[in-house]
Amino acid sequence: MHDLTNAFAETFGLLVSLDADLLEIVGLSLWVSGLAVLIAGLIGVPLGALVAIARFPGRWAIVVLLNAMMGLPPVVVGLAVYLLLSRAGPLGPLGILYTPTAMVIAQAILVLPIVAALSRQTIEDMKLEYEDQLRVFGMGPRGMVSTLIWDARYSLMTALLAGFGRAVAEVGAVIIVGGNINHVTRVMTTTIALETSKGNLAFAMALGLVLVTIVTAVNALVFSLRHTATRSAYA
């Protein structure tokens, strides 16, 4: 109990003081996870839409696979990316292990199936509703994909937020490929793991509460953007 109450006091202190080290760590967390979601979105949304409208034998298997990959364990993704980027691995010559770039790659892989699977479901539901109208307009598959993505854009934001939540909260992948190097690859979750292992439980918990606060703020921001956008769209 003692550490829990201390944690709340320390959280308040952290949020008020905003010291430079904390800002750096928070900034890197948002940067790495944000970029990972952007990349996953650029690939995952069109991929999900394509699977949603395409009809081909074995399609169900792709759907099951995408859904299953949402459960990829971060530590396994981290290990796979480590083996790829290690100097002894096939992409070793790039020399990007233990850099933020490696962390972005690992998180993008982790988030991609989440974005693709949720996009697929969203767009497939929408397609069922509008398919006949779109056909009446004589729309081909290409036009259909872009029209459906556009129409589903607000629902797709939830898919991206789900991906962001996953990325910013995971520790297993980034600690392996980033190495938790101070001032280089240290993010919120790896700092929490480190402080826990030092026995600074109250401070670690406080950092956790800061992380939750930040994630809430990001969600609130997206929610209000969406709210403003839908209001002006129907005004």
Place this chain on the structure above:
Amino acid sequence: MAIGVAVGLMSVPAAAGDFIIMQSTTSTQNSGLLDAILPLFTAKTRTEVRVVAVGTGQAIKNAANCDGDVLLVHAKDDEEAFVAEGGGVKRFDVMYNDFVIVGPQRDPAKIAGRDVERALRMIAEAEAPFASRGDESGTHKKERALWRDAGVDPVAASGAWYRETGSGMGATINIAVGMDAYTLADRATWIAHENKAGLRVLVEGDDRLFNQYGVILVSPERCPSVKAERGQAFIDWLLGEGQAAIAAYRVGGQQLFFPNAAGSM
């Protein structure tokens, strides 16, 4: 196209200047030693030392994959094997401290003040909970050697009184606190650890609890990516000027590491 965008965006602002990567152990990082001494080297040479702190087993493995320039760990036999296999150039003693057996205040197995072998046998006989690192770290290797000397095979009791945490030293101490267990810890991590609630040092000062750290330059022949010049400069510093910095590092007035590079004493 997505990849092009990705690469463009990923030119992440990295710290300027040159750096080396050091594969090291959790004890040197969690105790605060590296945070205290590395800035001195960086200030002098403008070379940043990026530390990846993992268990000794994983650190050696990472170095064998060429993912680091310097290795600072504490499992002498494994370090010598690493050099013998051509993974490293040469091994140097850097510093030492010792291991301690910590356990619950009330000491249910009554091991306080015993020698190590006797203490471990008593823990086994009492079937008192013992938290093992279980992660191939230097401390874990040491612990297994001590059990072997004591003639006990604790792994037979794994899941019963012998609990393999598979975690770092600090995390294992946290677990020992949580389950009122005994554990073997390096003294540096123990002293610097904030969450000792209910545990204390029960066995210490035995010759067999000696804990030697060594430093190795990863072989530039085996690994062309190794920054041999800067890595060697760091090793030279660690074995020279750095020795005083190691001796000066204290937590709560206690010295955690004792420099013992050849020629520095």
